[in-house]
Amino acid sequence: MMFSFQSLAVLVLGYFAFMANCAPLMEAKRPHGICHVEEQLLRGMRHKVHALSKEAQEIDEDTDTRLIGKDLFQGLEGHDGCYVLKEVIDFYLGNVLASDELHHRYSRLQEVKEFLAILTRRHMSDCGVAQKRQANDNIDGLKQKLNQLRETREAKVIGELFMLLQELGKHCSAPIVKKPDHQSKQQVDE
Numbered sequence: 001m002m003f004s005f006q007s008l009a010v011l012v013l014g015y016f017a018f019m020a021n022c023a024p025l026m027e028a029k030r031p032h033g034i035c036h037v038e039e040q041l042l043r044g045m046r047h048k049v050h051a052l053s054k055e056a057q058e059i060d061e062d063t064d065t066r067l068i069g070k071d072l073f074q075g076l077e078g079h080d081g082c083y084v085l086k087e088v089i090d091f092y093l094g095n096v097l098a099s100d101e102l103h104h105r106y107s108r109l110q111e112v113k114e115f116l117a118i119l120t121r122r123h124m125s126d127c128g129v130a131q132k133r134q135a136n137d138n139i140d141g142l143k144q145k146l147n148q149l150r151e152t153r154e155a156k157v158i159g160e161l162f163m164l165l166q167e168l169g170k171h172c173s174a175p176i177v178k179k180p181d182h183q184s185k186q187q188v189d190e
Helices: 002-028 039-057 080-096 100-105 109-123 132-159 161-172 182-189
Strands: none
Touching: 039 109, 039 132, 039 161, 080 109, 080 132, 080 161, 100 109, 109 161, 132 161
């Protein structure tokens, strides 16, 4: 009886040692983290963000330039768009919307900034990306457009916060739907 207990103990300890050694490998196999924002969170802030955006749009006379648009998501699939939005929000919060002067000009800005900061920290901190180069190129394109705006950049960013919230709902709260590959589509047609 003692022999079988010792054998069992050795097997159990061996199993745990094996799993401990494999855990980093299993983690590394994940292509990127999934991040998800509950639609309910976005719904609660839509009215405030919309009112803030409308206020800034009155100042922004440049209707040709779009920061949050198709170019930002070009060549990306699945949750890669969510990663891009997280990076854009982090950039906006740290660079464009950091001025205290803006808080005096836009009464709802502080509350919206706090919401976005909490959203990225609690719900988007695990955002990963499969197509990092493409995502970063798209983000760089947004930054270049923003640098060209100069004096009106804050108004443009604030004016498009509602569109950003809409894209969050589209890219970060919707379930991932895989596009059928060419073979699957061909089989359906036959």
